Amino acid sequence: MALTDEQLERYSRHITLKEIGVRGQKKLLAAKVLIIGAGGLGAPTAMYLAAAGVGTIGIADCDNVELSNLQRQIIHTTNDVGKSKVQSAAEAIKALNPDVTVKNYHEYVNSKNIANMIADYDFIIDGADNFPTKFLINDACVLGHKPFCHAGILRFEGQLMTYVPDKSPCYRCIFEAPPPKDAVPSCREAGVIGAMAGIIGSMQALEAVKYITGQGELLTGSMLIFDGLKMEWRKIKLPKRVPTCPICGDNPTITEVFDEEQQTCSLG
Incomplete structure (x- = not known):
């Protein structure tokens, strides 16, 4: 597949990079990334993956755009309030880059549909805002042999790791099971600075680009934690292998996906 003159111009700053070049850009155009959650994390991730020329982007979210989303979910605008988030996200992506094919999943992600949802994708982005969905994404990706990037944000802090x-x-x-219900406040309850979503979501996009192009070091075996108030990064080394892990250990007790508990629709 030869790049068109328009694509050579659009992706010229990528092509100039010796780590990407024409070959890497072709890999991006052929790649498929699924973003679960079109909210605070999913919004910047989707925009940067679309701008990068990832050929197929899936967006899964069953929520609609609310005015309170706009403080951090930059893929949506005031005119999108009331629309489904997947429709709003798809329109923004297509306006940014017509090269991208967008697949919308306006449905609640659960144990019954997640395996089929992730099956055709090369990389998964965890943009969920609740622990049961994050564990569901992990389990589906481990059982389905799919790489994914986890992230979470709250107040002025964020974290991410890649599997x-x-x-x-x-x-x-690292976290064997979800914390007890209401033990950790949600963004709705505790608040979150909007720019934190942009910082961490952009890094999720970078992890996906690095995985697709085979460049750099991924956050595999490490968790990166950012304190926005102190402007401090911490990179915590994780164990290479946890033999007692209930899903990827020596004697797994989790052999199929399940829903930890019923959740509301919101994914960010």
Whole structure:
């Protein structure tokens, strides 16, 4: 597949990079990334992956755009209030880059549909805002042998890590099970600075680009934590392997996906 003159111009800053070049850009155009959650994390991730020329982007979210979303969910605008988030996101992506094919999943992600949803994608983005969905994404990706990037944000802090099958610990290796209900406040309850979503979501996009092009070091075996008030980064080394992990350990007790509990629709 030869790049068109328009594509050579659009992606010229990528092509100039020796780590990307024409070959890497072609890999991006052929790649498929699924973003679960079109909210605070999913919004900047989707915009930067679309701008990068990822050929197919899936967006899964069953929520509609609310006015309170706009403080951080930059893929949506005031005119989008009331629209489904997947429709609003798809329109923004197509306006930014017509090269991109967008697949919308305006449905609640659960144990019954997630395996089929992730099956055709090369990389998964965890943009969920609740623990049961994050554990569901992890389990589906481990069982389906799919790489994914986890992230979470709250107040002025954010964290992210990347899982690659057979090469890194999974989310359950670090956090075996969700915390008790209401033990950790949600963004709705505790608040979140809007720019934190942009910082961490952009880094999720970068992890996806690096995975697709085979460049750089992924956050496999490490968790990156950012304190926005102190402007401090911490990179915590994770264990290479956790033999007692309930899903990827020596004697797994989780052999199929399940819903930890019923959740509301919101994914960010």
